[in-house]
Amino acid sequence: MKLNKKQFNKSTLVFCLGMFAVLLLSLTLRFWELERFNTLVFDEVYYAKFANDYLTKTPFFNAHPPLSQYIIAIGIWIGTHLPFGKTAVNSMAGSLLSPWDYRWLNALTGSFIPLVVGGLAYQLVRRRTFAFLAALFIACDGLFLVESRYALNNIYLVLFGILGQLFILKAVEAEGKKRWLWLVLSGIGFGASAAIKWNGLWFLFGTYLILICAWAVRVIQGNRGNEEQSREVDSPLIPAESPVQKLTKLNFIELCLSLAIIPLLVYSISWIPHLHFNPTPNFWQMQTEILTYHQRIKSGPDVHPYCSTWYSWPLMLRPIVYFYKTASSNAQPDPVLPPLPEGATQAIFDVHAMGNPLLWWLSTLALLLVIGVLVHRILVWLQTRNEASVETIEQQRPILFPPTAEMWLGLYLIVNWAANLLPWVKVTRCIFLYHYMGCSVFAALALAWWVDRWLHSPQTRLRGMGVTIIFLVLGAFIFWMPMYLGLPLSQMEWKIRMWLPSWV
Numbered sequence: 249m250k251l252n253k254k255q256f257n258k259s260t261l262v263f264c265l266g267m268f269a270v271l272l273l274s275l276t277l278r279f280w281e282l283e284r285f286n287t288l289v290f291d292e293v294y295y296a297k298f299a300n301d302y303l304t305k306t307p308f309f310n311a312h313p314p315l316s317q318y319i320i321a322i323g324i325w326i327g328t329h330l331p332f333g334k335t336a337v338n339s340m341a342g343s344l345l346s347p348w349d350y351r352w353l354n355a356l357t358g359s360f361i362p363l364v365v366g367g368l369a370y371q372l373v374r375r376r377t378f379a380f381l382a383a384l385f386i387a388c389d390g391l392f393l394v395e396s397r398y399a400l401n402n403i404y405l406v407l408f409g410i411l412g413q414l415f416i417l418k419a420v421e422a423e424g425k426k427r428w429l430w431l432v433l434s435g436i437g438f439g440a441s442a443a444i445k446w447n448g449l450w451f452l453f454g455t456y457l458i459l460i461c462a463w464a465v466r467v468i469q470g471n472r473g474n475e476e477q478s479r480e481v482d483s484p485l486i487p488a489e490s491p492v493q494k495l496t497k498l499n500f501i502e503l504c505l506s507l508a509i510i511p512l513l514v515y516s517i518s519w520i521p522h523l524h525f526n527p528t529p530n531f532w533q534m535q536t537e538i539l540t541y542h543q544r545i546k547s548g549p550d551v552h553p554y555c556s557t558w559y560s561w562p563l564m565l566r567p568i569v570y571f572y573k574t575a576s577s578n579a580q581p582d583p584v585l586p587p588l589p590e591g592a593t594q595a596i597f598d599v600h601a602m603g604n605p606l607l608w609w610l611s612t613l614a615l616l617l618v619i620g621v622l623v624h625r626i627l628v629w630l631q632t633r634n635e636a637s638v639e640t641i642e643q644q645r646p647i648l649f650p651p652t653a654e655m656w657l658g659l660y661l662i663v664n665w666a667a668n669l670l671p672w673v674k675v676t677r678c679i680f681l682y683h684y685m686g687c688s689v690f691a692a693l694a695l696a697w698w699v700d701r702w703l704h705s706p707q708t709r710l711r712g713m714g715v716t717i718i719f720l721v722l723g724a725f726i727f728w729m730p731m732y733l734g735l736p737l738s739q740m741e742w743k744i745r746m747w748l749p750s751w752v
Contacts, residue, residue, distance in 0.1 A: 263376040270362050270383045277733070278355035278396045283347040284734055286336040287584045289398045289599065290570040293340075296350040296399040299324055300341040307526050311541045313515070314522040315443035316401030323353030323399075336583075350399040358396025358403045361410075362387040365689055368414045369696065371491060372657055377703060381696035381718070385611075388725040389692070390732040391603040391685060394570065397733075402682050405444040409451030409686060412437030413664070416455060416506055420494040431502055435510025442511060443518035446538070447671070450686055452511060454667030458660055459503070462495045490653035492660045545677040554680060558672035561684035562612040562691070565750050567602030568680055571734060588736060595736035601682060602731070605747065606724035610717060611691035614698050615665060618658045625655055657697065665690040 288296055294310070299320035301308045310317065324345060327333060333348030341350060366383030370376065386392060395402050412434050419430035438455070441448030498506075519531055529537055547555050556566035575585050577593045588595050668686035672679060695717070702714035730737055731745055746752055 259376065263380060266380045267363060267366060267383060270366070270380070270387045271359060274359040274362055274387050275356075277393055277729075278359050279352070280733065281586070282351050282355055282397065283333065283336050284586055285571055285584055285597070285599075286338050286347055287571075288338075288340045290400070290568070290601070292350070292399045295320055295401055296324075296341045296345075299350065299399070300343050300345065302521070302525060304342060305525055306342065309526075309537070310522075311538055312401070312445050313443045313518060313538075315440060315518045316404050316445075318518075318521060319353060319357075319404060320350055320399050320401075323351075324349045327352055351397065354399055354403060355396050357407060358392060361392060361396075361403060361407055364407060364410050364414065365693070368410055368417075369693055371414055371417045372660065372693075373490075373653065373697075375700060378696055378700040381699055382693050384718075385607055385692040385696055385721060386689065388721050389604050389607055389688065390725065390728055391567075391601055391682065391688070393732045394599060394601045395682065395685070398570070401444050402685050405441050405448045406685050406689065408437045408441035408444065409448055410437075410689060412441060412451055413455060416495075417491040419502075419506070420491050420497055427502070431498075431506040432510060435506040436514050438507070439511035439514025440518070443515050447683065447686075450668040450671060451664075452507065453671070454664035455507060457667050458492060458663045459495050459507075461659060461663060462493060465493075466496050490656035490660075492656045493653065542677050547676060547678040551678045552680075555678040556681055558669060558675070558679065558683075561669070561681055561687070562608070562615075564603050564605060564608045564681065565748065566681060567600050567751055568682070569598065570601045571597065571599035573597045575736070586736075592736065592738075594738070596739065596742045597734050597736055598731055598742060599734040600728075600731040600751070602728070602751070603681075603688060604721060604725050604728065607692065607695070607721045608688065610721070611688065611695040614695040615662070615691050617698060618694050619662055622655060622658045622662065658694075661690045661694050661697070665694075 295317060298308055298310050298314075298317045300306075302317060302321045303325060324341075327346065327349030330348075333352065334346050337344050337346050339345070362383040365386045366379040369382035370379035392403065392406075415430045415434035415437055419427050419434060422430055438448075438452045441451055516531070519534070523531060523534075545551065549555065554566060554568040560566055573582065573585060573596075575582060575588055575595050575597065577588055581587070585597055665687050668690070669684070672683060699714045699717050702710040702717075705711055705714075728745055729735070730741070737745075
């Protein structure tokens with residue numbers, strides 16, 4: 249007994265140290281030379297400026313809900329009172345500010361996203377290896393790194409959406425006041441995600457869909473099926489009953505509170521400060537204005553050179569250049585750029601908003617494998633039920649689907665990935681790769697699931713595959729890191745990282 253306790257404590261310590269290392273890596277990469285480019289990068293021309301407009305009480309119109317601008321404004325206010333981070337200043341946002349002032353809070357917030365994703369993974373299957381791998385993969389994703397280093401809003405959308413799903417899964421395993429607390433926090437997360445951008449609603453949409461799936465399976469199986477399923481274990485890596493399966497335990501009032509009332513209240517309340525400074529248009533007019541504004545935006549290279557199609561995102565065919573400048577030792581120093589490396593005559597400073605290519609491609613493949621496994625289980629289930637006579641079904645244990653919490657996990661990942669991607673099919677305006685960030689979380693979770701399985705396989709070949717994938721993801725992250733951090737590159741160094749013509 250003492251030996252088991254020591255092993256448990258050692259395992260817990262190793263897991264905590266691993267997650268701390270992931271956090272330390274995230275913090276280091278996000279805060280390293282945060283003032284590197286003394287300008288407004290990409291959509292900082294909107295979000296940093298709008299945030300500062302709140303502080304200066306300057307009226308403006310924004311085509312998105314206001315919550316992310318509040319957060320950036322808080323960062324600016326705190327940043328201007330800090331005694332550091334003032335090596336460079338500019339007035340592009342409307343006041344004399346350091347890039348640190350409008351970026352540091354995004355960097356801090358983005359550093360915790362890998363831990364939140366790891367927490368969601370652990371809540372789903374109670375597997376420390378799976379949770380660590382999920383956190384590590386998100387920490388090694390270039391798009392999350394780039395988005396966290398600038399005053400942009402997508403990291404907040406993903407963070408709040410994932411927190412909403414994490415909290416509702418925690419609620420189903422709690423009782424009494426604790427359950428109500430988690431339900432309230434879940435509703436706040438979903439509402440806050442929508443208050444960043446309307447597509448934050450996709451996380452709530454995914455929760456509705458998985459809830460419908462859980463109820464459908466419960467109705468098909470009946471009470472007897474649920475009792476049998478809770479005792480059945482298909483894999484030693486996965487507990488018998490999934491928290492996704494337990495969503496059906498929430499009653500109507502609890503669901504209305506966390507999935508409707510609180511999100512709506514949070515979204516509505518988030519507009520109060522904005523309407524205080526910008527009383528016209530009013531709340532309802534603003535919702536109409538936002539809708540019509542996005543309907544008016546067309547698509548294609550004439551609108552923006554980095555517009556991309558939704559079906560190209562899983563393969564990362566069209567990333568976005570957030571910043572690109574060349575520098576020469578013969579030219580006058582550019583106040584926007586850091587100095588050239590010693591001995592260099594020319595350099596390219598390029599910030600590419602792109603995911604880790606190998607992580608994204610392997611994650612897409614992992615999702616396809618999950619879909620294949622789930623479809624196979626459905627077909628086997630249907631075939632077995634059709635072949636069995638009514639008498640046989642009544643006498644034997646019900647043929648259940650999904651048979652284990654492992655399949656619930658697969659269903660959860662597929663449904664939420666689809667819920668974050670498929671609504672874009674009908675969108676005709678110019679859309680960008682960063683709209684896939686929510687989907688990429690569930691794709692990375694799918695890859696982490698397979699790698700976790702392979703690492704614990706008795707087959708040497710599969711364990712080798714798991715280790716290889718981890719090193720491929722880490723190696724690719726290091727290889728493309730200069731384009732995430734905007735490090736100086738020679739023409740040749742830049743070209744060898746442009747694997748596809750559409751990346752230029």
